Amino acid sequence: MDQARSTISKIFNGEPHTYTRFNLARNMEGDNSHVELKMSTDMVEEADGNGVGEHLNHNSNHKPYMAHKPGRDPKNICFKVAMGLLIFIIGYLISFMIHWKKDVGPNCASSAPSVPPYAKVVAPETGAAPLMDWDDVKALLAKKVSAAKFESVFSEFSSTQHRAGSPGDEALGNKMLDRFKEYGMKTWTDEHFVKVQDPPASGYNTYTFRNQTERLDGFLSYSGTGTRTGAALQANYGQEEDFKRLRDKGINMNGRVVLVKTGLISLAEKVANAAKMNVSAVLIYPDSPSAEKTPLFGHVHMGSGDPYTPGFPSFNHTQFPPIESSGLPKILAQTISNEKAKSILANLGGESVPDGWGSFYKLGGESDLITVEISNVLTEKKINNVFGVIKGFVDEDRYVVIGAQRDAWGPGFAASTVGTSVLVELARSISDMVKNDEFKPRRSIVFASWSAGEYGNVGATEWLEGYLTSLSMKAFAYINLDAVVTGDGGFKVSASPLLHSLIQSTMRELNYPNKASLFSQFGRSDWEKNVLQTMKMNDTAYPFLAFSGIPSVSFRFNSEASHYRYFGTLLDTREKLNIATVNKVTQLAELSARFAGHMALRLVHDHLLHFDLKKYDKVIRTHVAQINSRVLAVKRIQKDKLPRALTVQWLMSASGSYSRASDNLLSDIQNSNLDDIEMCRIINDRIMAVERNLLSPYLSPRENPFRHILLGSGPHTLKGLANHLDALRMDTPDADATLFRNQFALATWTLQGCANSLAGDIWSLDNEI
Template structure:
């Protein structure tokens, strides 16, 4: 510019009278930049006092407008433009040559490292300038080719080392993941430290003792344990309660089998360990023993030690609602999901010995497993069991490791891909598979950017979590730390844990907003066992949802994102028909057993899983409009209101109505239609318009979190997927009590539930509608 200015000065024999000054100010959050342009005149600024001088000043000349002068001005203007163009071109060409030479000659820094990833150009106002060079068909084929050269099985083997959360093995693997992210040239790599309270075996062993016919027999001193069990001793009559579900305890009550003060023995499966213990505590059991029955866990060695946790929640239960950063001091509190009774796992052999001692009524036929005892229900005063739990709680430091590929148009909007890293045993299916997929996906997607020229519109965050075996502790602490901003930035979470459990079929749990994206992805990915078919054809074609979608439960690693933070989430796995993976929480979760379940096709299944997750990520970062189907919640709301309407007459007698709830659902329906029309009539190439539309879509899931529940006291606030009295399921359960005349139903509670559900749905409709002056709200 100095050269250009000098040239112009020489041409006109004077200094230029004006200049343009640019001020680049980075946004406070670092997410974007703003360009401020100020125009000023040097003479005007320095001589403002004389600018309105005496009009008779001889220096002020009346301009001449002769044809000769006009032609001279036109020629000068064209000459200035031509000189500026030539100087700009030569400057640009020189920069490009210098960059090419430095990239080809650099020995220490490879071409396209994180430092060279392009950043957002804030002077541009349309998406057209950052349009990906790669078309969708080419992009997905490139991704598929990159996974073909990946050796997932070798990764599984490398990552299946001993790595209990907070241990040296966990820290070592965290460093490995960190270094891999750095090696791939991700734009930024970092880690978060958390100081969390984890429970493990103490110096005094846990013990299960049989007290029968005046004799004492130590059944087992287990090596396995259940984290967050209450410590202490409990003694009581032994009662068999099948899987420990609510309906199982109701069945015992109908058979006049008392559970109050007893030690309940239940088999694993159907529901998580924490739910079994919580259900037993509700009926005032003294303690819980959990074993693996061969009927549910075929081929499991009978002396297998079992590990797990019994916190009915996620995160550090001793800092509920608070992030465990930097030894921050919190008020004394603990999660309401912590049990107050001892709970312990026992081996199958020990369970056989206990069941053989039990008398009383014969269990229902559907309660019987395949152990040799007859499965009596017990409740015999002469057969009692003492359970002693001596687990200790200790504060441990854990690390979450992150890497990011920054988007070019909206870098502050991102999809998060995560996987658990820790495990009590080899944990191949539980965590080694997910960690391997995470690392290989980071490598493939960074290659697409660095080597193939892909320009994602939005950012991609890769996250390796610790303390997943203790109830998604690492992930939940991160969510708690950034709860106030994540719903404005993270628009989807893809969970990679347990993605490979078999080979025969495909199952997924997800937000309804991700159903359409998942279905379209299944159409693009080949079946790993038959490349002539797509996964979509393999799972039933048009009926894929019915065959594939299963409910999202609390032990799902994506549950905290969905129900706690209001971020649309998805988990998926390749598994076997009519079967659940039996080896979680045991040392049998090894590469040999997983290979057997996949028919020694583990690499093929892993590549298919990587393609499913990878193509969802690409679609979420490639398209102008976010691939989140906000219209799907209309069906969920319609189904709920339909169920509510069955109680309209009973509610009317109680002075209540479903009119306003139906109206809120209607407003949500109208809001979705309005947004769809806005999208059809909008120019999505305009960055501002497209961003505004996407931000409206991003708010839908978040606004299904009840604003009337505390994230500290009731963390899972989602009215569809959460847990507590604010949920639509709880409202339906109370409505079912309306017809039960023997039950004292508090109508004020029901009235509040109806009102709060109505206003939560109305809030979601308003958020989807856009600016408040555009809302056509007749509510």
């Protein structure tokens, strides 16, 4: 109406005639009815002789319009009045139609497709301040998770047959997928075709002793195959120090068949240690009288993932020439029952066992011959990892991953069922917090159900290998739920030093069932000594940490008196776990869910990642001090092994650079506006890069997958350098001064590169060497 009045006023006030171009532009205030008028006296041609828009064309052949003086010609006055009324009516109709469309326009919200509750449109954040107080988040999680809810989940996800790639494994994966969908999460699966070694399809693996042949039900995947005969030799737990004691006694181990018991180190490490002694075969038996006749299952790949696609993913379309992991043993390896092991050990001759081995049997003599025959078959299996994600509301493309394996050799209640159930309950609880309690995580949470964990973390590792470049930039933490409950009365954690402070604060805020906080219960005077352990290669979290450079954590409620003896056996059942936990399985499962959930929520809630960069400063300085003392020892004892000019100064300077860079970052945080989302993202990216940049860039992930120079495995690590210096000092055959110097330089510059990245911009670097 206002436009119509304005137009009429202009006509009757005798304003000059002009041509008008209408530009319908969206009002940024949200009013789509706004019309912007642009007045122009020069119009471009709208058509070329086709009559379209010809009345707006200045170059038309029509005679020019001759204006008369207003008020003199009655016809002119009548024409103006008629035109004014016409424009008034048109303006009124336009105004009416616009307002009518506003009133009767369709309701977009009601017609839009349904979306997960946590994905509904909310007002965008303008800053990085928490949307919910942390104490309220903790209270919500404690309210959602309860011991009583675990019974039904245990029942749903328990299975007696769910070996990787089997119908039982696939059925459990489908259940996980359905649950994630039920909770409103975006879901997907990750399919791999992996090669695993299974027992003989027909027949058995065997051993022959004293002319008595025994058929074996258990097996070790990835063993060498064939037939070997050698003299029996007892080697305790098969640790390096056990074989060293045998060597110090002058015992010839070449070609022997070694018997070792389970415990302390992984089965793969036992076989690898034995292979270094040039033995022909290894027989491993359970160190548990309560499982005398029970077969034992496992794998002996000294690595992680599919050993026939080392360093790259086993997707169906992968086209690589046949290759094997260097971690595959060449010697034979087989499990035997405790009962069969006793029958062999009781008939051995030779020398007495070393003190402290806790055995009254003899070591074994040259005449105690055993023949071992292994006929395992290599097969290809299709496995599926299953995922669900709760997306963040600020940094959606940054995420913490929470995972658990779902496969097992048998029932696998402690090995997989409890962890899978904790994963399901965490997914349900956190999605419910987002759906019904207005909790808005800043970053995303990915829930992962892995397959083929029993074959050496195959499913998880293949996923990492397939998406390494993306995950190393965006996944900032991994929380492992495998075997989180194995007993009552103890608590152990393996983690990246970056997460130690988060673990400590979480322990202070959670209470043990009917007792004080976890920290008071287990931390005591020195919590790091009493709780923290070194992460082992057979831990699912290990490839995340040492291969992908993602800060990771594994934890376990266990028994202080003894370890859980039923992993890898058919006796890993709910009944056995009830005995080990004094019937506290559901309570400890609840506490495990709260412990993992507490850490995950803290990582997606705070505006800055809850990482302690100074923890690595202490670890680095300890390693540098050890290397320095050993270099001095080599120069003193083996003067010709290292050049006089070789110094640890460069490594010390790199250590100092890291220390200064971490201090400077803390200073930058204190002087930054943490309500600025972009500023927080920049700082978090600097923090996330630390673990990733401790992976040596000079090594191939295919040849040396665990490239972490502090927590990895191999001669490139700082621990490996210290061991190499010991070899130089003792002048052992495998000592190589040139190789050491090369590895020493590369480790130094890996550490310096990590410090440079942590410092931030190139002009902020501090390389005072």
